[in-house]
Amino acid sequence: MHRAAHDMIPETALDWHRQGRQAAIATVVETWGSAPRPVGAQLAISGEAELAGSVSGGCVEGAVAAEALEALSDGTARLMEFGVSDGDAFAVGLACGGTIRVLVEPVGAALPEALLAELVAARAARRAVGVETRLAADPAGPVTPMPGLAHRLIGYADAPARFDADRSGFDAEAPRRFIAIHNPPLRLAIIGGAHIAQPLALMARETGYDVTVIDPREAFASPARFPGERLMHDWPDAALKAHGLDLRCAVVLLTHDPKLDDPALMVALPSPAFYIGALGSTRTHARRRERLAAAGLAPELIDRIDAPVGLDIGARSPAEIAVATLAQMTERLRRPETRPGRTPVPGAPVPA
Template sequence: MRLDLLAALNAERAARRACVLVTELESGAARLVTAEHVAADPRAAALATALAAGRSVMVGEGESRAFLTVHVPPPRLLVAGAVHISQALAPMARMVGYDVTILDPRTAFANAARFPGVPILADWPDVALPAYRLDPFTALVALTHDPKLDDPAIAAALAAGCFYVGALGSRRTHAKRVERLAAQGFGADLIGTIAAPIGLDIGAASPEEIAVAILAQVIAAWRRPSAPGARP
């Protein structure tokens, strides 16, 4: 691979942006196509399909064949709130391949003893999230019931286009949350993408069961065709 292509590819991967390395097999010519430039590429349809599937693939026939090497960032799960549900959710999510991080400034709850091996952002969202860099390949789960922590995290996730945003709480609690987000300028359509009450409706009662319901909903959001890392 040419050094300029390798440098560009490494930059996209470091920034957690999806891209495709296109190699024309007849000529050996290669180019890197970022997600924002897919529509302008001669192989736009094939590139869009490959990115949606998240899989490298051979396209074309005969002399027009090309190999599309797809690079999609691995999914992350940011959990706002070091609560009992989070303690069950974190190891489950890691088991199925999510890079999990806990966000909670309350170090009495957010500590290595309660979350072994899990990175912890022990600060408020407005301080911690700029460096964390939410993106469309990240899911945000808000579990504290505290608007001072949940609301800024949810607002940041909506603004960043996270593929899943879910919040714990009753319908009444969420209605108040909707009012607060609307007052911040978020539109009804975007607010309507928030999964609340959070999790699939499986009758979950214990923290562990609620964690299962949440993780199942996150996985479903990641795998659906419109998701940035969707898989068939």
């Protein structure tokens, strides 16, 4: 698992700060119209005017960087508002312009180094974490000094809807309370290197998942069949324990073999994974339920399985089944109310 360079803004800013090069982090906190970057997008600026990330797709980065250097000079955060013209918006691929509001915070002054280090550690440990920032005043102009910001880290239980939706933003009930969401990258564990797994791995990777194919049969989970994917040849239960399952993980079982699928389900079902889908007909799933119940799993955990796997779109070919499965994964991720059964509390341990 790795994060793309554009998603390493807290890490980059902390490194620059600790190297004595100074650093500030700019965060998009509000947008109106067709803003080039979403709320929560970040840009790191060093004391030498180096840039990492983006808050506007290039439209106003220079102005943000100039203000960040001023913030590094006096140690005071700033809240800035920019209008993105139609011409600038067109240059970054949008039909029309909009307005963005950006908060710039110098590290070690307005943004405490200890809090940033705690955020970086949480991200490295794949913990869903948010940074709550309480503004000291309402915006008073295009550039508003923001002394006295208050920060704290929050967890999933503090704002579950925001974590589920990957949506940073101000709290409607507390207009000066901004929450920046830092979710771990999405991961997909595919049990069984079957024919459906090949298009599913490709599509999932394009959708932003880190994919792992688990199959003790090396002929099925081979580099030739899954070029570029992470492959594990341990038995599925051992492999899933080594892989780790959290609230940003999906598990899809495609072997159609109880010897492989059932041990994987014994690990996956008590975990916080947001999606667990299993290939097989309604009759096959009924027998699966009987086996899992006999093995001691509670009915509410067995109910978590999406089976037959995928949305019912009449899919027939392996690629169509992969489309249906990825669509169902997306629905379960973005609309938690559609998840079957009971989702364990995030952070619950996976059975040893």
